[in-house]
Amino acid sequence: MKTVFRIGKMDCPTEEGIIRNRLKGMNGIERLEFDLMSRKLTVIHGHPDESTIQQALESVGMDPKLVSEDEPESAGHGPAVPILDRWLMGASGVLAVAAEVIAWTMGTERSWPVIALALGSIALGGKETIRKGIVSLRTLTLNINFLMTIAIIGAAFIGQWPEAAMVTFLFGVAEMIEAFSLDRARHAIRSLMELSPERALALVGNEWVEIEASSVALGQLVRVRPGERIALDGLVKKGSSSVNQAPITGESIPVAKAAGDQVFAGTINEKGSFDFEVTANTEQTTLARIIRVVQQAQSQKAPTQRFVDKFARYYTPLVVVLAILITVVPPLLLAQPYSDWLYKALVLLVIACPCALVISTPVTVVSALASAARRGILVKGGVYIEEGRRLSQIALDKTGTLTHGLPKVTDVVSFDSIEEAELLRLAASLDAPSEHPVATAIVAAYGSQRASVEEFESITGRGVKGVVDGQQYFLGNHRLAHEEDYCRAEVEAVLERLEAQGKTVVILGNTDRALGVIAVADTVRETSIQAVKELHDLGVRTLMLTGDNARTARAIAAQVGIDDARGDLLPEDKLEIISELTADNGPVGMVGDGINDAPALVQADVGFAMGAAGT
CATH class of the missing domain: 3.30.70.100 (Alpha-Beta Plaits)
Incomplete structure (x- = not known):
């Protein structure tokens, strides 16, 4: 059970x-x-x-x-540290500082004002630590809370009241920092869950009804309208559209979908509408598998963390045993007063308390984190700073990492003596009503002085057509070019050349012939080539992992100078490759910018998340 x-x-x-x-x-x-x-x-x-x-x-x-099976994953997530506890810890710090100041002013640490302030600080900030210390003793699990409790009591017993209060406050702050860090990681997982809508428009009997996505059965038909997020994985049965798959595959340009094509939960439908047959329930979608992989990968401990856990397991009992020996052995062997050696044992507990370890380590790490932050780099923990020096290979996502993540016009090729500017004017005029990234790139490349378009019509999955200056024009993809019989040898040669470079091509033609070709591509960041070169200079091997097609992957890799490139990858494929690289060649880093990279990012020894784009 x-x-x-x-x-x-x-x-x-x-x-x-x-x-x-x-x-x-x-x-x-x-x-x-x-x-x-x-x-x-x-x-x-x-x-x-x-x-x-x-x-x-x-x-x-x-x-x-x-926890019931149908309870949503996001249930039960309250604030990392309740507001009241934050105020109490702040008050504890104020009282601890006041106790230190008054003790220094009066020249004694045992006056009633000092003791009262210290007791107040311990009561406000140390309640949870002392409670855990008592539980630790009852269960014979001698951990850091047990040692902290003894240290607090010991400091008070030997009259070091300000130190008892300050130890309580500093340890409480360290615990809060840990709680906040964990909550940030939990929030990251919750944000993944929100990508998939909770309801879907499903065919129930002969009617389309909006129901809970978790209630949709395998094989049931679901309808997706323009602009909606897709709730489940499935295969398109009727209709066509283009789908923004960036959250899952990282592709910068929406992918055309028609009957027989696969769609993923969490992706965004563009302008068309279609029906698809559900192939996976909410627990088995690609997005759900990504979330599970992230959770499982985060539960794996880094080598440094395993060492610290092992150290803490032996450190506390060792300190306690040593304190007992100091209390008992000298009086028995040397016939000295117990009170003196008890005092020394309590001093040992105070100075051996890992509070110094707990506080000094974060202070060192915070210095490094702050230095990185000033350079625009946010590091989620000191262990990743340590691990970075061991990397011998780094895998990089393409879209938004090596490239800008936004397509731009790269080539304009005209036929039959038409001017390139005129070609762009006609294309931009026809594409002006569209929000497709390729259309947006063409419109941006030309500017605002566009012609008016009459009889505009969208040809789903192919392109658009309309009348400009009294003449009919077609603007669309390679499929439209074949249907309109534009692909004579000269045109086909240009299309093949540009597509071989990983570019998206758009053909403009009239009722008789093709007038020209416009190529659009996600352009390489100016800093990518230099960054890859510096990695190679350090002896680090580079590899590109992308959801884009293999031809585009090879083209971008050649531009940047990357050693190897692999395309057509789903998130689980990236994860598998990272695992293989780690097993075969040692520590590996992963650089990515989206949810589709999340499993690989957490599986890698060090994950580098590009924060400027999207997810």
């Missing part, structure tokens, strides 16, 4: 250790699975009633709540 609990107070390996110690000895418990990012505990057990497990969790200070 499997039971899932959401535990609001489960934020780090400390709580995981307490829970594991409490449950591992219970009869019927087979396996425990921890998901700290979602604050979920999955218990595989043989108990007919999960209330026994719930009571065991409550006995160690946890607040377990049963």
